[in-house]
Amino acid sequence: MENQTHPFDLGQYILNHVLDSHEWHILFLPPIKLPHFLSLHALMMLLGSLFLLILFCAIYKKSDRVPTGVTNLLEAFVQFIRDDIAVPFLGQEEGMKLTPFLCVLFFFILGLNLLGQIPLFATATSNMNVTAPLALITFYLMTVATIQKNGIKGFFKAFVPSGVPWPVLILIVPLEFLGLFIKTIALVFRLFVNMLAGHIIVLCLLGLIILFGIYALPAIVLAVAFSLLEILIVFLQAYIFVLLSAVFVGQMYHPDH
Amino acid sequence: MENSPIETHASSGNSILSPDILLGILTWVTFFIVFFILKKFAFKPILENLQKREKEIREALENADKAKLQLTHIEEEKQKILDAAKTQAAQIINQGRKTARDLAADIETKSRQHAQEITQGAHAQIAGEKQRLLKTLRQESAEIAISLAGKIIKENMDKDKNRRLVEEEVKQL
Numbered sequence: 013m014e015n016q017t018h019p020f021d022l023g024q025y026i027l028n029h030v031l032d033s034h035e036w037h038i039l040f041l042p043p044i045k046l047p048h049f050l051s052l053h054a055l056m057m058l059l060g061s062l063f064l065l066i067l068f069c070a071i072y073k074k075s076d077r078v079p080t081g082v083t084n085l086l087e088a089f090v091q092f093i094r095d096d097i098a099v100p101f102l103g104q105e106e107g108m109k110l111t112p113f114l115c116v117l118f119f120f121i122l123g124l125n126l127l128g129q130i131p132l133f134a135t136a137t138s139n140m141n142v143t144a145p146l147a148l149i150t151f152y153l154m155t156v157a158t159i160q161k162n163g164i165k166g167f168f169k170a171f172v173p174s175g176v177p178w179p180v181l182i183l184i185v186p187l188e189f190l191g192l193f194i195k196t197i198a199l200v201f202r203l204f205v206n207m208l209a210g211h212i213i214v215l216c217l218l219g220l221i222i223l224f225g226i227y228a229l230p231a232i233v234l235a236v237a238f239s240l241l242e243i244l245i246v247f248l249q250a251y252i253f254v255l256l257s258a259v260f261v262g263q264m265y266h267p268d269h
Numbered sequence: 270m271e272n273s274p275i276e277t278h279a280s281s282g283n284s285i286l287s288p289d290i291l292l293g294i295l296t297w298v299t300f301f302i303v304f305f306i307l308k309k310f311a312f313k314p315i316l317e318n319l320q321k322r323e324k325e326i327r328e329a330l331e332n333a334d335k336a337k338l339q340l341t342h343i344e345e346e347k348q349k350i351l352d353a354a355k356t357q358a359a360q361i362i363n364q365g366r367k368t369a370r371d372l373a374a375d376i377e378t379k380s381r382q383h384a385q386e387i388t389q390g391a392h393a394q395i396a397g398e399k400q401r402l403l404k405t406l407r408q409e410s411a412e413i414a415i416s417l418a419g420k421i422i423k424e425n426m427d428k429d430k431n432r433r434l435v436e437e438e439v440k441q442l
Contacts, residue, residue: 030285031285032289032292049291049295051289051291051292053292054291054292054295054296057295057296057299058299061299061300061302061303064303064307065303065306065307068307068310068311068312068315069306069307069310069311072311072315074314074315074318086315087315087318087319090312090315090316090319091319094316094319108316111312111316112304112307112308112312112313112316113304113308115307115312116300116303116304116307116308116312119307120300120303139289139292140285140286140288141288141289141290141292141293141296142292142293142296144293145293145294145296145297145300146296146300149297149300208285
């Protein structure tokens with residue numbers, strides 16, 4: 013009955029926008045059919061990566077003695093990641109080694125997040141299948157790379173906090189070990205759910221206009237305001253993902269600290 | 270009962286939580302390709318650039334500090350030299366004044382002496398000249414008197430004639 017009154021299905025409309033598919037809907041044009049191996053989010057990821065490569069290999073001027081404009085902006089980000097994320101949490105040596113990785117991770121996530129903010133484009137990071145492989149790289153660093161660096165003994169030492177009586181350790185060690193997986197899963201969900209939720213809220217607000225017509229027009233103001241907040245969240249989530257990756261890896265690399 | 274949109278999508282194999290291995294592998298492949306390219310061609314040079322610039326800035330600041338210190342020393346040195354120069358200049362000026370005063374006094378004394386000598390010479394010359402003139406006058410007066418006496422004696426006819434004669438002689442003087 014309700015469907016007859018409102019033939020427009022808001023839930024379906026939102027899911028069509030946020031879920032991955034093999035069609036790219038561009039306004040006023042028939043949808044572009046994507047091949048089986050390339051979903052919309054995969055295409056966005058490739059576009060985002062291409063943009064990153066162009067940004068750093070063509071727009072960034074390495075030879076600038078005094079950097080200006082985009083070069084200056086990018087260097088500010090790189091310097092921030094090195095000085096405020098990598099080195100404080102991973103130490104001087106490991107921090108410097110992992111700075112390029114953390115930079116790529118940051119710009120990769122940021123690029124995909126920002127791409128999703130542009131109308132007609134989709135947010136690849138709102139897909140768990142994109143955030144999970146990224147978090148698994150952090151998991152790899154927390155496990156395999158730590159074993160390579162500290163040995164198997166050093167790896168397990170990270171689960172045994174110093175100064176804790178042994179009866180408590182029986183409880184803590186399994187929890188700490190479980191924490192390894194929980195941290196990774198938290199990384200996966202935090203990013204993808206944040207990006208997904210932001211889009212769902214904006215689409216809900218815009219959907220109100222379709223449902224209630226002109227009476228819901230003020231929702232546009234809310235949608236614009238939320239979109240601005242979303243831009244902040246885009247940066248924040250990229251920062252949090254990289255920061256937590258550095259913190260988690262740092263905790264495993266240097267269990268004494 | 271109707272299925273919710275999420276469930277509908279899930280049943281069609283496309284939900285928020287449905288795994289997609291292909292997309293996962295593609296994410297890894299894309300990420301690592303981007304990582305290796307950017308590491309080699311972007312972040313390594315950027316980090317090297319940053320370190321180089323930081324080093325340059327640190328050195329420039331150190332150099333600026335050194336230059337500042339050097340400048341302070343130079344300022345002190347300059348002040349010392351200026352003070353010494355001022356003292357020396359004051360000494361030279363005082364010495365010059367003293368020399369000038371002495372010289373002026375010397376010149377004055379000498380001038381006075383010279384002037385005195387000239388005056389004395391002139392006085393002596395005037396006195397000599399005066400003596401010579403007096404002598405000449407006496408001789409000429411005697412000669413005139415003798416000549417007059419002779420004429421008077423010769424022409425002593427009357428008093429008027431004598432007087433006239435005397436007057437003529439006097440006029441000739």
